[in-house]
Amino acid sequence: MRRLSGTDSLFLAGETPAWHQHIGGLTIIDPTGVADFGFETVCRTVATRLPLVPKLTWKLKEVPLGLDRAVWVDDPTFDLRRHIHRLQVASPGGPREIAEAIAPIMGKQLDRRLPLWELWYLDGVGNGRVGLLMKFHHCLLDGSAGGVLASLLLDFTAAPDAIEIPAMPPPEAAPSDVRLLVDALLPSATAPLRAVRYGMRWAKRGVGLARKLTSGLQAPDMGAMLRAPKTSFNAPIGPRRTMAFSSVAIADVKALRRHYDVKLNDVAVALCAGAIRRYLVDRDELPARSLTVGIPVSVRASGDTSLDNQLSYLAVPLATNIADPEERLLAIAGHTRTAKGVHEVLRSNPVGSLADTAPPFVVSALLRAAYEAHVLGHVPGMMNTIVSNVPGPPMTMYMAGAPVTGIFSASVLLDQMGLNITLYTFGERVDFGLHVDPDLIEDPWAIAAAIPAALGELMAAAGMGAPTVIHDAFGEAAAAEPAGERVVLGAMGGTARS
Numbered sequence: 307m308r309r310l311s312g313t314d315s316l317f318l319a320g321e322t323p324a325w326h327q328h329i330g331g332l333t334i335i336d337p338t339g340v341a342d343f344g345f346e347t348v349c350r351t352v353a354t355r356l357p358l359v360p361k362l363t364w365k366l367k368e369v370p371l372g373l374d375r376a377v378w379v380d381d382p383t384f385d386l387r388r389h390i391h392r393l394q395v396a397s398p399g400g401p402r403e404i405a406e407a408i409a410p411i412m413g414k415q416l417d418r419r420l421p422l423w424e425l426w427y428l429d430g431v432g433n434g435r436v437g438l439l440m441k442f443h444h445c446l447l448d449g450s451a452g453g454v455l456a457s458l459l460l461d462f463t464a465a466p467d468a469i470e471i472p473a474m475p476p477p478e479a480a481p482s483d484v485r486l487l488v489d490a491l492l493p494s495a496t497a498p499l500r501a502v503r504y505g506m507r508w509a510k511r512g513v514g515l516a517r518k519l520t521s522g523l524q525a526p527d528m529g530a531m532l533r534a535p536k537t538s539f540n541a542p543i544g545p546r547r548t549m550a551f552s553s554v555a556i557a558d559v560k561a562l563r564r565h566y567d568v569k570l571n572d573v574a575v576a577l578c579a580g581a582i583r584r585y586l587v588d589r590d591e592l593p594a595r596s597l598t599v600g601i602p603v604s605v606r607a608s609g610d611t612s613l614d615n616q617l618s619y620l621a622v623p624l625a626t627n628i629a630d631p632e633e634r635l636l637a638i639a640g641h642t643r644t645a646k647g648v649h650e651v652l653r654s655n656p657v658g659s660l661a662d663t664a665p666p667f668v669v670s671a672l673l674r675a676a677y678e679a680h681v682l683g684h685v686p687g688m689m690n691t692i693v694s695n696v697p698g699p700p701m702t703m704y705m706a707g708a709p710v711t712g713i714f715s716a717s718v719l720l721d722q723m724g725l726n727i728t729l730y731t732f733g734e735r736v737d738f739g740l741h742v743d744p745d746l747i748e749d750p751w752a753i754a755a756a757i758p759a760a761l762g763e764l765m766a767a768a769g770m771g772a773p774t775v776i777h778d779a780f781g782e783a784a785a786a787e788p789a790g791e792r793v794v795l796g797a798m799g800g801t802a803r804s
Contacts, residue, residue: 307481308364308378310445312659315375317444317718318366319661319670321415322677324545328416330441330716331456331730332408332549332739334779337708338434345427347706348438349390351459352425356386357474358458361446365421370483372667374490380477381421390425393439399432401780402751405549408439412547412716412741422446433781435711444718460703460710494665504663534623535593537586539724539746540690542680550750551714552738552757555774556731558765565768566632568639571695573764574736575599575624575642576635578693578727580760583626583634585753597624600689601642620645621689631763677721691725692717698732712779714739725753735776 310318321327337343356362364378395407407428416422423446428437481489554577562573579599586592601620622645625637661669675681694717703710714737715728724746729738738757742750761773 310375310377312375312662314445315661315666316659316669316673318376319666320673320677322674323415324543325677325719325721326413326415326545326547327444327718328412328422328441329444329447329718330408330412330439332404332551332712332714332716333438333440333456333705333710334431334712334714335436335438335705335708336434336711336781337436340706340708343436343706343708345392345429348425348427349386351706352390353386354471355459357472360474362389362421362423363474363477366418367480367486369486369490369666371487371490372670373487373494373665375661375666377481377486379480382477382480384421384477388420389423390427392427392429395428395430395437397430399430399435400782401551404428404431404437404780405551409546409548409744411439411441412549413545416441416443431780435781436708438705456698456703456713460705462699462701462703464704464707464709466704490665497663497665497668500663504660534598534690535595537593537597537690538589538591539742540722541724541746543719543721543724543743544745546744547716547719548742548744548750549714549716550740550742550754551712551779552740552754553712553776553779554736554738554758554761555776556734556736558761558770558773559736561770562635562761562764562768565770566635566639568635569642571601572635572639572642574695574729575601575622575693576631576638576764577757577760578691578738579624579626579634579638580631580763581753581756582624582691582725584756584759586626588752592626594627596627597690598622599624600692601645602692602694603646619689619692624690630767631760632767635764680721689720689723691723691727692720694726694728696728696730698730700733702733711777711781712737714779716741719743725750735779737779 317327361378363381363384365381366376367379368376393407393411396403408426411424411426416424422443424439424441426437426439426441428439431437559570559573559577562568563570566573579597582597583592599622601622603620620642622638622641625634625641628634628637664672694715696715698713710732712735713730713732715730716739717726717728719726719741724743726741727738728741729736731737738754740750740754744750747753758773765771765773
């Protein structure tokens with residue numbers, strides 16, 4: 307019996323018909339020259355590697371009356387074929403057709419009676435490519451853990467050495483409802499005491515932060531954060547979802563990092579800031595004040611390869627009120643440094659999760675009431691969007707001998723937040739996955755196309771010339787560069803000229 311952590315339990319308790327709590331990743335594969343690559347090959351590969359990821363065979367068992375956090379139990383009737391499916395992409399099978407095909411999947415919640423994941427094999431992808439959409443509940447994995455999962459299912463060479471994979475242990479019997487109910491009596495009885503201690507920890511954290519700020523720690527720009535403006539995509543979300551994709555070369559991002567003496571993640575966030583700013587300018591919606599971004603940060607210890615959620619957030623002004631791309635990047639870097647200093651103070655005074663304090667039925671009722679009342683829309687300084695950076699290996703990956711050409715992630719949308727951008731770095735590339743509510747963002751491809759354009763602006767300002775042309779994940783032919791124009795490649799589904 308493996309009880310969910312407080313953080314994992316929050317993702318479960320907060321789910322509503324419109325507030326989905328699953329995340330996903332679209333992997334594009336080029337099977338050219340790999341004999342007999344197909345749906346059955348993928349099924350065999352996953353079946354072979356499954357003992358390396360036994361968590362994929364676990365399902366939830368709720369505690370009666372919601373008196374304690376749910377537990378993971380072995381699924382005695384686990385059947386891989388209930389989790390791996392096929393889907394036909396409409397012709398010509400380009401990025402937009404792929405996004406249209408997977409939209410209904412991303413807009414539908416997972417069946418809690420089964421282990422909380424699905425894998426979809428996409429037929430009909432253009433240029434001989436194959437798509438794999440992995441979808442799993444956030445209570446099962448976080449983004450960093452998803453990277454660990456990818457390394458377990460994929461290889462780092464086309465012909466890897468044989469590895470010894472243990473046999474899957476037989477499933478253990480799940481605890482009875484009576485046992486779970488009895489085990490929950492003590493936590494339920496002590497919940498008021500835990501609530502008092504929870505409040506005391508928050509007070510201690512506030513005192514510790516106040517001391518650090520008065521002793522010289524640079525304070526964040528609270529004015530910019532507390533007055534974050536609303537945009538057209540900061541409204542109540544619905545159940546529908548769709549994606550858009552973009553890519554740039556990691557070499558360019560690293561070159562900008564060195565040139566401006568900032569962090570790689572600062573450059574990535576600045577590219578997203580430039581793209582969002584362009585989207586709002588084109589719609590004549592750019593607020594005078596800066597938007598605020600939430601940046602997830604892993605609190606996972608070095609070497610920890612567990613697959614549970616271990617993350618926190620930095621809230622950082624996105625500097626969308628600054629027109630100059632260099633000034634915008636440097637402002638973001640400054641805000642991030644300040645936020646990290648504050649975050650280290652907060653980490654030294656941990657408070658734990660609300661779900662570790664209150665019983666799930668209380669937490670679930672609070673979260674659902676907050677969603678129904680759209681409380682997040684009234685919270686000062688609520689983040690306008692989230693930008694996540696999931697680092698992958700610095701080399702090409704393979705599935706059954708076929709190289710992976712792109713990985714585009716999709717993370718959770720919060721209420722009042724119709725846009726989430728997740729970037730995944732591996733090999734020579736940085737792949738951006740835009741996950742949106744299409745009722746709030748009508749054209750996510752405009753933001754996707756603006757990401758490599760923002761890279762081009764920064765590189766031009768730094769005197770670095772045109773961005774590096776990288777291999778297109780979807781196998782689209784690169785456009786020739788007309789004389790006198792710089793063609794910024796990387797936005798899937800088009801080019802941007804400047």
